[in-house]
Amino acid sequence: MKKNSLVTYLKGKRVLLIVIGITLISGTLVLAFAYTAGLFGGRITTQTFLQDTPKTYPAGYRRAHGKGICFEGTFRASGQAVPYSIARVFAQQNVPVIGRFSLGSPDPYAPDNSTRTVSMAAMLTADDGEQWRMKLNNEPFFATRDAEGFLKQMEAYKPTSATGIPDPARVAAFLKEYPEAQKYVEWDATAPWTRSFAGAQYNVINSFILIDAKGKKQAVRWSMVPHAPFTSWSVSQREEASHDFLFEDLKKRLEKGSLYWDLVLTLAEPGDPVNDPSQVWPENRRQIVAGTLEVSHVFDQTKGGCRDVNFDPTRVPKGITLSDDPVLAARAGIYSHSHSDRVREIGYGKATDAVGKPQKETSRNK
Numbered sequence: 001m002k003k004n005s006l007v008t009y010l011k012g013k014r015v016l017l018i019v020i021g022i023t024l025i026s027g028t029l030v031l032a033f034a035y036t037a038g039l040f041g042g043r044i045t046t047q048t049f050l051q052d053t054p055k056t057y058p059a060g061y062r063r064a065h066g067k068g069i070c071f072e073g074t075f076r077a078s079g080q081a082v083p084y085s086i087a088r089v090f091a092q093q094n095v096p097v098i099g100r101f102s103l104g105s106p107d108p109y110a111p112d113n114s115t116r117t118v119s120m121a122a123m124l125t126a127d128d129g130e131q132w133r134m135k136l137n138n139e140p141f142f143a144t145r146d147a148e149g150f151l152k153q154m155e156a157y158k159p160t161s162a163t164g165i166p167d168p169a170r171v172a173a174f175l176k177e178y179p180e181a182q183k184y185v186e187w188d189a190t191a192p193w194t195r196s197f198a199g200a201q202y203n204v205i206n207s208f209i210l211i212d213a214k215g216k217k218q219a220v221r222w223s224m225v226p227h228a229p230f231t232s233w234s235v236s237q238r239e240e241a242s243h244d245f246l247f248e249d250l251k252k253r254l255e256k257g258s259l260y261w262d263l264v265l266t267l268a269e270p271g272d273p274v275n276d277p278s279q280v281w282p283e284n285r286r287q288i289v290a291g292t293l294e295v296s297h298v299f300d301q302t303k304g305g306c307r308d309v310n311f312d313p314t315r316v317p318k319g320i321t322l323s324d325d326p327v328l329a330a331r332a333g334i335y336s337h338s339h340s341d342r343v344r345e346i347g348y349g350k351a352t353d354a355v356g357k358p359q360k361e362t363s364r365n366k
Contacts, residue, residue, distance in 0.1 A: 068102030070306035087319030088126035121311035130317035136202035142277035147330035192232035219268035302356025
């Protein structure tokens with residue numbers, strides 16, 4: 001082979017190898033993204049948790065806890081948490097808070113007596129610009145040890161078309177795989193239903209890690225403990241309650257004055273499960289009151305405020321970090337997908353009800 005011909009041949013082979021290499025890399029990346037997104041392989045991803053959201057779901061609303069109301073308030077630190085964490089929120093006297101009270105139902109139009117679960121979300125912004133976002137429920141623990149178990153629980157307890165109740169065999173198989181869920185089932189069947197947002201205790205079910213000035217770590221969970229007394233519904237009161245009873249009660253209470261909750265940190269001891277939200281810690285664990293939240297007023301979500309906030313509980317300030325709780329890790333992605341969907345719908349003018357605009361104003365954008 002002549003020299004020029006050899007050079008031409010080698011150049012051609014080099015170009016071919018480069019093209020093949022680029023193709024293989026591109027294909028690998030595409031497959032990797034598809035696998036991560038759960039497009040094949042039967043993998044459970046954070047999008048899986050939203051797959052049952054109906055296509056007719058009202059635009060602009062959260063895919064979980066759809067019915068809610070915004071609140072504004074102030075967090076006043078007690079200083080008791082300063083030895084455990086460098087987070088400014090534990091030292092600052094007045095931290096502005098934007099938050100949200102909500103029902104556990106995904107339906108933004110649900111009657112207030114349709115679920116026992118009520119929630120508080122909050123975003124605290126310290127004077128150093130650091131934000132602490134939290135999401136708390138009145139439930140004391142999570143049903144299962146991991147996020148996949150939550151999906152399996154939903155599937156196991158779906159009513160069958162033939163009987164209208166869950167299949168006992170399917171429920172038994174689920175409880176065999178996730179025996180810790182029996183504790184939640186019993187709690188759900190017997191715990192009283194709160195009759196007021198104001199008297200409910202809101203708990204973070206996941207564990208977090210506080211970090212002090214020397215880098216020492218302390219695992220904690222926390223709760224918002226109300227100053228108002230807890231009141232519960234009787235069965236007859238719940239059945240007869242008005243559609244928006246809880247929200248109207250909250251407004252009436254705030255007309256008379258602010259409402260308060262203490263932020264109580266529970267400190268873990270060696271051996272306490274920090275990566276399993278289905279397990280409660282012993283009652284004798286040390287607790288400190290890190291400060292007090294004052295809720296001064298509430299306002300409708302259509303006015304903004306909390307509506308567009310992603311209350312992702314993994315958004316924590318310096319001085320707080322995440323534990324290796326698998327449920328906590330999953331929540332970040334789920335919240336992100338839900339938030340992206342809502343913002344997209346609002347941006348395209350589809351969320352007329354959620355943003356308080358008349359339908360006719362945005363019909364041209366549909």
